Amino acid sequence: MNNNEIEIIDKDITSLTARPQESGGLLDTNTDNILYLAEKAEKYIDAMNRIMDAALKITSELDWVLIGGKPYLQESGTTKVARLFGISIQLLGAPTVECDSEGYKTYTYKARFMLKDQFIECEGSRGMKEDFFAKAGKDKPLKKPDEIDDRDVKMAAYTNCLNNGIKRLIPNLRNIDVDTLERAGLDVSRIHGYTF
Numbered sequence: 001m002n003n004n005e006i007e008i009i010d011k012d013i014t015s016l017t018a019r020p021q022e023s024g025g026l027l028d029t030n031t032d033n034i035l036y037l038a039e040k041a042e043k044y045i046d047a048m049n050r051i052m053d054a055a056l057k058i059t060s061e062l063d064w065v066l067i068g069g070k071p072y073l074q075e076s077g078t079t080k081v082a083r084l085f086g087i088s089i090q091l092l093g094a095p096t097v098e099c100d101s102e103g104y105k106t107y108t109y110k111a112r113f114m115l116k117d118q119f120i121e122c123e124g125s126r127g128m129k130e131d132f133f134a135k136a137g138k139d140k141p142l143k144k145p146d147e148i149d150d151r152d153v154k155m156a157a158y159t160n161c162l163n164n165g166i167k168r169l170i171p172n173l174r175n176i177d178v179d180t181l182e183r184a185g186l187d188v189s190r191i192h193g194y195t196f
Helices: 013-017 031-058 075-085 150-169 178-183
Strands: 064-067 070-073 088-091 096-099 105-115 118-127
Touching: 031 075, 070 075, 070 150, 070 178, 075 150, 105 150, 118 150
Parallel strands: none
Antiparallel strands: 064 070, 088 105, 096 105, 105 118
């Protein structure tokens, strides 16, 4: 069949009202199917909450950092979560480096994240001009590129890549707040933080 042809499927209309597993994924909106979806959604939510609990319990206060009062999972924590769930990570080449006209570099890592028979590809970038690296202090000018540790920016891009991939495979790890960490038994007062 070429791209301009349309495939016509001859199917008995009664098969459209079957359960999704019986009809090859086709689904209508009759009451039985809506109830079926609601039941599946509840099980999914329960499973995701158990995954989230396990992910938080495997981390410690040393695996987190507070930036502007918001918790971020560091590389040590993402590695623990990846091992817990059997996520494998494959870097896709060396990091790319872009340099602007003032000499500020941005590093970007790309990686493939695999969980059972699924995989996604993500990237993570960090740049020297970001406040975290370039701010010398409140009301002070930006640091010059040669005053910024190149390795710190590169490692932050790597961590960003890991966090992006793992948080997409374990989606409840996104947008964590301090209250969530405390409910998981982490002592937020022991987590180091940064402000700008």
